[in-house]
Amino acid sequence: MSLALTGLCRYPIVQAPMAGGASRPELVAAVGEAGGIGFLAAGYKTADGMYNEVKQVRRTTGRSFGVNLFMPQPLVADPSAVEVYRHQLAGEATWYGTPLGDPDADGDDGYEAKVAILLEDPVPVVSFTFGCPSREVLDAFAAAGTLTVVTVTSPQEARNAQWAGAGALCVQGTEAGGHQSTHRDDPQAGLTGTGLLSLVAEVRACVDLPVIAAGGLMLGSQITAVLAAGADAAQLGTAFLPCPESGAHPLHKQALTNPLFVTTTLTRAFSGRPARGLVNRFVREHGPYAPAAYPQVHQLTSGLRTAAAQAGDAQGMALWAGQGHRMARELPAGELVGLLAAEMEAARAAVSVRSAP
Numbered sequence: 001m002s003l004a005l006t007g008l009c010r011y012p013i014v015q016a017p018m019a020g021g022a023s024r025p026e027l028v029a030a031v032g033e034a035g036g037i038g039f040l041a042a043g044y045k046t047a048d049g050m051y052n053e054v055k056q057v058r059r060t061t062g063r064s065f066g067v068n069l070f071m072p073q074p075l076v077a078d079p080s081a082v083e084v085y086r087h088q089l090a091g092e093a094t095w096y097g098t099p100l101g102d103p104d105a106d107g108d109d110g111y112e113a114k115v116a117i118l119l120e121d122p123v124p125v126v127s128f129t130f131g132c133p134s135r136e137v138l139d140a141f142a143a144a145g146t147l148t149v150v151t152v153t154s155p156q157e158a159r160n161a162q163w164a165g166a167g168a169l170c171v172q173g174t175e176a177g178g179h180q181s182t183h184r185d186d187p188q189a190g191l192t193g194t195g196l197l198s199l200v201a202e203v204r205a206c207v208d209l210p211v212i213a214a215g216g217l218m219l220g221s222q223i224t225a226v227l228a229a230g231a232d233a234a235q236l237g238t239a240f241l242p243c244p245e246s247g248a249h250p251l252h253k254q255a256l257t258n259p260l261f262v263t264t265t266l267t268r269a270f271s272g273r274p275a276r277g278l279v280n281r282f283v284r285e286h287g288p289y290a291p292a293a294y295p296q297v298h299q300l301t302s303g304l305r306t307a308a309a310q311a312g313d314a315q316g317m318a319l320w321a322g323q324g325h326r327m328a329r330e331l332p333a334g335e336l337v338g339l340l341a342a343e344m345e346a347a348r349a350a351v352s353v354r355s356a357p
Ligand SMILES: Cc1cc2nc3c(=O)[nH]c(=O)nc-3n(C[C@H](O)[C@H](O)[C@H](O)COP(=O)(O)O)c2cc1C
Pocket: 016, 017, 018, 019, 020, 022, 041, 042, 043, 068, 128, 129, 151, 172, 175, 176, 177, 178, 179, 181, 214, 215, 216, 217, 235, 236, 237, 238, 239, 320, 321, 322, 323, 324
């Protein structure tokens, strides 16, 4: 494993930050205790809420962990497109008996306040999604002894992150569950992306930073494959969703392996930014015309998502999942880390036997 990650964890296994409740402190602590490294998700939380979780992890384990921050988003959405989408969602509001949210509510995720807390009381690793922090912020974290990780989805974003002073990269392939971390959401670009193995190779060819590979990885053999492709570690989200320590909604956990949900897609239907989730009724109906408008669409649909969950209706929930979801295993997080590590070892041995002269 690369120098930057050595000493932080025994295995090159990273539990992804998962905003919305899944990556709660119990999960992060259990992964750390088992020899991986877990991330808290600060997205959608107040700065105090984030800090309480940091303190909770520290009370539970002495192992290293990380915190993930959403980068602030420029307000570029076309208000008339948001208004049209509001009308298109009117039937959902009636169906679930809840009003649509205010798209113009303050969408500030508290980035500045969160950065200030994490500089005042540093944690081992801080990662960023939806953009790249300024050199000043990255340098301040480095001076505080915190490893910074910038999530990228293209070689250009990787070059920018290296230039800005990132300590490491999380390279996110299109297979990944949840939001694509694209630094600028281009409405014209379409809902596509580059597969992980190609992206890791492309980034390796142009950037000299430790790489954590993310997207669709569910088995130890797949982790071995991305390490062979040039990554230093692997970040898994969907694989950890069904763990008892994960705070994902029970219906979300069940849906991952429910034969009703056969496939995933990238959609703007719930948040206005491309995110990969299981294809359900809401995604099928609203995905085709949902506008590029984050966080306005996230705010519009917030009450609908809560109401669908309360009604036990998985067809109206945001069921974020990566392409490997059907390989999800419901195991305690520590056991899952141990199993992944054993599978990695077995895969390495199998490859050396097959490639022996
Ligand atoms: C439910 C869910 C929530 C996520 N939330 C975040 C987040 O808050 N910040 C972030 O950087 N990535 C987030 N991600 C993306 C992960 O960091 C990672 O890229 C992804 O889980 C990897 O793909 P996989 O789910 O197929 O393992 C989320 C993923 C999921 C499944």
